[in-house]
Amino acid sequence: MRKLRKYRSQLRNKKLNFIGVFVIVLICILGIFPLSSNEKEVSNDGGLEDTVKIEDSYSSYIIEGAKIKVHYIDVGEGDSIFIELPNDMTMLIDAGESNVSSYIAEYIRDLGYFKIDYLIGTHPHADHIGGMSYIINNFVIGKIYMPKAISTSKTYENLLNTIVDNNLKVTTAKVGVSILNIDNLRVDIIAPNxxxxxxxxxxxxxxxxxxxxxxxxxxxxxxRVSEDEIKTDVSVDVIKVGHHGSDTSSSASFVKKVNAKYAIISVGADNEYNHPSEDVVSRFQSSGAKVYRTDLNGNIIVTSDGDTLEVTTSK
Ligand SMILES: [Zn+2]
Structure with a gap:
């Protein structure tokens, strides 16, 4: 219902545009494509294109006070982050191991979404892409981003087959790729370099x-190898810590540059890798960050209107 109200208010705001475009479309259809059966087919295509344009104009528009809501879903040892963007689009970064895929799907559906506009597979390890085939088969997917990395694992092969079966394409994720740049909202890929x-x-x-x-x-x-290559300004308010808090990531200099208020670690309880490293946790803490962990805090949700930040947890 919340989404419906939001949509209605957007609709009101855009009503004049909508009527304008509708009138133009109608004039085009009646004026350029009158009434034989062949021509009718052409006019249908034209109508469809215009509908898509109207929808696009919604997503490039952020209503006053709209919030971004980032859900660090507790998927055990793995990553899955669902993001409600302030322009009403959605993004999923990773989908955990395959055994948590239905939990992730239910979590997203419970929020009222059936479409993932941007799906990102950070890299081809099973604790990040294991659940992705299930997600692709059960949601409407917009764009998929993945790095150009080679893996011969069954999970990865499976995912590539699912992408082809669903007539989707992969856009290469690498430094310099801009996913969104509208109003006051930017989503950029800053690595791999x-x-x-x-x-x-x-x-x-x-x-x-x-x-x-x-x-x-x-x-x-x-x-650390990738951290050292990043040229983009990495000072942020909230970081999803690299590699489940492993000491292979989050070098002292990188943590200092990031200078986050909140550091979120996605990690399984009693995992076999002893993640997170105590050094990494205290490195973030002494840089002034409050550390949240999915093994201790469950699902972690960070909400922002662009000026304030609020963190809630399920545990
Ligand atoms: Zn991982």
Whole structure:
């Protein structure tokens, strides 16, 4: 219902535009494509195109006071972050292991969404892309971003097949790719910066979101090698810590540059890797960040209107 009300108010705001475009479309259809059966087919295509344009104009418009809501979903040892963008679009960064895919799907549906506009597979490890085929098969998907990394794992092969089966394409995730740049909202890919790494983790797509005066960084499993290559300003309010808090990531100099208020670690309780590293946790704490962990706090939700930040947790 909340979404419906929001949509209605957007509709009111856009009503004049809508009527204007509708009248133009009607004139075009009646004027240019009158009444034989062939011509009718052409006019249908024209109508469809215009409908798409109208929908696009909604997503490039942010209503006053709209919020970004970032859900760090508790998927155990793995990552899955669902983002309600302030322009009413949605983004999913990773989808955990395959055994949590239905939980993620239910979580997103419970929020009232059936479409994921931007789906990002940070890198081809199973704790990030394991649940992605299920998500693609169960949601309407807009664009998919993944880095150009080679993996011969069954999970990765499966995912590529699912993408082809659903007539979707992959846009390469790498530094310099802008996902969204409208009003006061920017979503950019700031890593990987190289084409070749010895460790798959460093291929991780690193995403930076800036909404008005607040900013978010999502590190995937990027390690120190990738951190050192990033030229973009990484000082943000909220960071999704790289590689589940492992000491392979979050070097002292990087943590200092990030200078976050909140550091979120997506990590499984009693995991076999001993994540997160105590050093990494205290590094963030002594940089002034409050640390939240999915193993201790459950689902972590950060909400912002672009000026304020609010954190809520399920535990
Ligand atoms: Zn991982």
């Amino acid at each position: 190289s084409d070749n790494y010895s460790d798959l983790n460093n291929y991780s797509a690193v995403i930076k979101i800036v909404y008005k005066n607040k900013s978010f960084l999502f590190m995937g499993d990027a390690e």
